[in-house]
Amino acid sequence: MINQKESKSSKLMKASIFGFIFGFLLQKGGVAKYEVIVGQLLLQDFTVAKIIMSAILVGMIGIYFLQRFHLIELQLKPTHIAANIIGGLVFGIGFAFSGYCPGTGAAALGQGNLNAIFYILGMLVGSIIFAELSKKLNNSVNKWGDKGILSLNEFFKIRKGTMILVMIVLLTSILGLLN
Amino acid sequence: MGKIEMKTMKKQIALQIFILVTLTSNVSAQINNQIGGSWSPYLTGFFIGTLLLLTLYFSNKPIGVSSFYATLAGMIGKRVSPSHILKLDYYKNNPPEINWEFVFVISTVVGSFIAAYFGEEFNLSWVPQLWSNTFGTDSITRYGIIAFIGGIFMSFGARLADGCTSGHGISGTSQLNVASWISVICFFISGMIAIRFIY
Numbered sequence: 001m002i003n004q005k006e007s008k009s010s011k012l013m014k015a016s017i018f019g020f021i022f023g024f025l026l027q028k029g030g031v032a033k034y035e036v037i038v039g040q041l042l043l044q045d046f047t048v049a050k051i052i053m054s055a056i057l058v059g060m061i062g063i064y065f066l067q068r069f070h071l072i073e074l075q076l077k078p079t080h081i082a083a084n085i086i087g088g089l090v091f092g093i094g095f096a097f098s099g100y101c102p103g104t105g106a107a108a109l110g111q112g113n114l115n116a117i118f119y120i121l122g123m124l125v126g127s128i129i130f131a132e133l134s135k136k137l138n139n140s141v142n143k144w145g146d147k148g149i150l151s152l153n154e155f156f157k158i159r160k161g162t163m164i165l166v167m168i169v170l171l172t173s174i175l176g177l178l179n
Numbered sequence: 180m181g182k183i184e185m186k187t188m189k190k191q192i193a194l195q196i197f198i199l200v201t202l203t204s205n206v207s208a209q210i211n212n213q214i215g216g217s218w219s220p221y222l223t224g225f226f227i228g229t230l231l232l233l234t235l236y237f238s239n240k241p242i243g244v245s246s247f248y249a250t251l252a253g254m255i256g257k258r259v260s261p262s263h264i265l266k267l268d269y270y271k272n273n274p275p276e277i278n279w280e281f282v283f284v285i286s287t288v289v290g291s292f293i294a295a296y297f298g299e300e301f302n303l304s305w306v307p308q309l310w311s312n313t314f315g316t317d318s319i320t321r322y323g324i325i326a327f328i329g330g331i332f333m334s335f336g337a338r339l340a341d342g343c344t345s346g347h348g349i350s351g352t353s354q355l356n357v358a359s360w361i362s363v364i365c366f367f368i369s370g371m372i373a374i375r376f377i378y
Contacts, residue, residue, distance in 0.1 A: 012282045014238050019283035021230055022242060023290025028298070029223030032291055034307035041367075041374040047220045052348055054224025055231065059353030062232040072235040077341050077351060079358035087340025088362040092369020094333025096377060098326040099307060101344040101366075102244040102337060106284050110291025112303045118323040120248070122330020127249035128256060129331065130338040134269035137339065152355040163355060175221075 023107050032107035034099040034115070041096055046178045053171045064164055081145025083137075098122070231350055240279055241350030245343035247284035248334050250275050269338070313378065325377070340365070 029051050030036050039045025066072045095101060098119040100108055105123070108116040130137075153163035227242075234240050253275025256264040264270050295301040306319045314321065337343045340362040342351055348366070351359025 015279045015282040016286040018234050019286030020290035023287035024294040027291040027294035028218040030217035035309045041370045050220035051224040054221045055228040055349045056352050058228025059231040075241045084340050084358050084361040087336045088365025089369040091336030092366045093373045094329040095370035096373035097329025103345045106287045107291035110288040111295035112301045118326040119330040122327040123248040123334040124252040126331035126334030127252035130335045131267045131269040150357040
């Protein structure tokens with residue numbers, strides 16, 4: 001539904017409904033628990049991987065068809081190889097240290113884990129540090145390996161439908177192995 | 180095809196999707212009679228994937244959380260020194276004001292609270308169980324410091340990589356975005372190594 005004239009309050013109303021459902025699902029899925037996140041990183045509990053891969057399967061197939069019927073527009077972030085790798089690795093350290101990620105940390109607070117407050121305060125400080133350095137980073141790291149908008153099928157030079165079939169086989173095989 | 184026909188078709192498809200989602204959620208409610216327990220990860224994943232389709236369709240937005248923390252930090256910073264905050268590149272491009280992601284994440288906290296409260300899983304705690312079992316109940320300061328540093332690393336990394344476990348890990352990967360696949364693989368590789376320094 002691509003509608004530019006929508007009022008701001010209507011947009012935010014939808015955000016509140018979707019956010020509510022997201023928090024509800026994270027809590028019910030158990031991923032708001034510190035132990036579940038740490039268990040995943042220790043390779044003892046695969047709840048996180050199972051949820052993410054099932055969500056990708058549904059999302060990927062759904063997005064493919066919705067986009068074919070022009071019902072949605074893709075919302076893609078540009079690929080900056082260096083920034084994605086370095087940022088990703090730095091993120092992972094935080095993942096292990098805190099036992100939360102941005103979404104599950106918010107959900108953890110909701111279910112009463114007050115310890116998530118330490119993590120959230122760190123998130124605020126880290127954001128400011130990044131903002132302070134954003135000009136420098138934009139002129140350096142972000143320019144290394146700047147590929148613009150790039151999808152997996154473009155990268156492998158195959159058709160989108162084929163790429164999706166490959167991903168379905170890959171993800172279901174991993175899910176099968178984990179089960 | 181005329182414009183009006185196209186519109187009716189779109190409405191029809193939207194209705195179909197809505198009915199499908201309602202039906203599947205009814206079925207799942209029957210499967211999961213034990214509301215107190217955690218839902219199956221596959222079912223949860225199915226619903227999160229469906230939610231992503233809904234946010235894209237109704238809000239033209241992917242699910243994403245990490246920018247919320249930068250927005251909140253900017254709002255607080257703006258109170259202290261508005262001229263300085265608004266001069267920073269990041270906040271020039273991403274004004275720190277109430278936006279879609281901000282409302283989304285605040286509601287995530289509420290949604291989780293409701294799920295936990297009615298699922299009888301709500302309890303206030305200052306130290307994670309696994310942490311106190313391993314390091315003792317008096318180790319809260321240590322957890323606090325490590326989690327705080329972890330938060331700093333995580334938000335810096337998320338901003339540099341331009342997304343988190345939701346924005347890249349679910350929304351971007353589902354759209355076959357190369358940036359997202361690189362980032363999410365790095366999140367987990369680095370996390371799996373770093374956790375060995377703690378446990």
